[in-house]
Every structure is written in structure tokens, then in C-alpha cells.
Amino acid sequence: MTQVSSQPIGIFDSGIGGTSIFKEIHQLLPHEDIIYLADSKNAPYGYKSKEEIIALSKKNTELLLAQGCKIIVVACNTATVNAIDVLRSTYNVPFIGIEPAIKPAALNSKNKAVGILATKGTLSSELFHKTSELFAKNIEVIEVIGAGLVEAIEQGNIGQPSTKQLLSQLLQPMLNKNIDYLVLGCSHYPYLIPLLHELLPKDVVIIDSGEAVARQTKNVLQQLSLLEKEQKKASIRFYTNRSEEILKNFVPEFPVKYLDF
The missing domain is CATH 3.40.50.1860 (Rossmann fold)
Structure with missing residues (x-):
């Protein structure tokens, strides 16, 4: 699939933690549409096997690609270090990872x-x-x-x-x-x-790596000519497969919806 600049940025994490990354990205790129997946049902990823982490990361990626995301930010250290190489070799979309600085x-x-x-x-x-x-x-x-x-x-x-x-x-x-x-x-x-x-x-x-991840996201979008060209109000969507209320506490100004995934 050919990505275009008006498509959203996709972010996933094993729960609400990646909202710290989302905030840095949204601050740096305020006009970009963003879709965030909180896989809280399976948090934490840190005690799962490499195979489980890869399977969950693929599931999250496919959900975001189905929503038309032009780039995927893996806002989870555990998923990055265990799965990002597999994701990059499997899907034709740029990936940004996060690892300890x-x-x-x-x-x-x-x-x-x-x-x-x-x-x-x-x-x-x-x-x-x-x-x-x-x-x-x-x-x-x-x-x-x-x-x-x-x-x-x-x-x-x-x-x-x-x-x-x-x-x-x-x-x-x-x-x-x-x-x-x-x-x-x-x-x-x-x-x-x-x-x-x-x-x-x-x-x-x-x-912490949030600011660096946001800068890298912008750099990659720039290199691929995928930065949003319109100076518009961004559409921000949050999905969680657990408690909407807890996620809402971390991003009170944005809509949060339950999604069974």
C-alpha cells in the first residue's frame, strides 16, 4: 500500500504507557491525525515469551494498518526489542521503535x-x-x-x-x-x-526516550514526504481493550473508546 501524507500515525503499546510517547509526538506534530491502541488486556508484555510479544505486535500492527496508518510507532520497549525486526520485514510501512536510552x-x-x-x-x-x-x-x-x-x-x-x-x-x-x-x-x-x-x-x-521518539517520527515522515501538509485540527482516536476510565485519566482531553481486540 502506498502511504499518503493525510493518513494517520498509528501508535500501539501494551496499555496506557505509550500515552507518554503520544504526548511528545502530538506536541511536535500537532496537525497529524493519530490512532492509539492500548492493549491493556495483555499488559504487561514484559513477562511474555518472545513469540507471544511478536504475535501481539503483529495483531496491533494489522489493526492500525486496517485503519490506514502511514507509519507505526511501537511505543513499548519490550515490543520494540523483541518484535520490531519481524514487523519491519513483514509489513510495507515504516516503523519507529523505542529502546532504553x-x-x-x-x-x-x-x-x-x-x-x-x-x-x-x-x-x-x-x-x-x-x-x-x-x-x-x-x-x-x-x-x-x-x-x-x-x-x-x-x-x-x-x-x-x-x-x-x-x-x-x-x-x-x-x-x-x-x-x-x-x-x-x-x-x-x-x-x-x-x-x-x-x-x-x-x-x-x-x-526517558519520548522526545527522541517524536523527533525520529518527524524525521522519517519528512524523509518519506509523508508529513501532513494541512495546518488543520488533528483527529485523535484512542482505543483500549480494558478500562476506558483509566486510559481517559491519562488523556482527558481526547475521546477514548472500548475496542475488543
């Missing part, structure tokens, strides 16, 4: 110690290990699986004391190693940044 953390760390908070599916992936080996040779990388964090965010429990306590426990191994950079390796985690600022020393720099 270990490179800037490793290059800028003065303490030579950086923390990575991510899902099991991301930390155990081949792509993550290749990136880590390439850029963090002389750096101590403290990897922590954010067990329970995606579930807490998906259930709307960010403000609960139990979430703060869980996050505090997960950060402890990193604090013990005196990290000066914390890389967020899951698109859900930017919603924890206010809590992280409370729990981390002031000099720890938090890196």
Missing part, C-alpha cells in the same frame, strides 16, 4: 554508574544487550526489573503509598552504587517521574 547515560555519567529500570522482556532481549555492550563498556550498569510498576500504573495507583514504597525498594540497588543517571526503559515509567524526583538524590539525571 543507555547511550547518552553511559557517555555522560561522571560516576561511571548508571541505572536502568525496565521490564524483564526488555532487559533480557538481544537488542538491549548489544546496545549495552556497545556503549557501556567501562560503565557499571545496574539493571533492575520494575516488577509490579506497570500493573500499578495500569490500575491507576500511581498516587498510592504502596507504589511509592515499591519504587523505593526497586531503586535501592542503584542508590547503593551511587548512580548519576537513571534510564527509564518502559514507556509507562515517565508517569513515575514526580515520585522518582522525591526518591532520588537531586543530582541524578532521569532519561
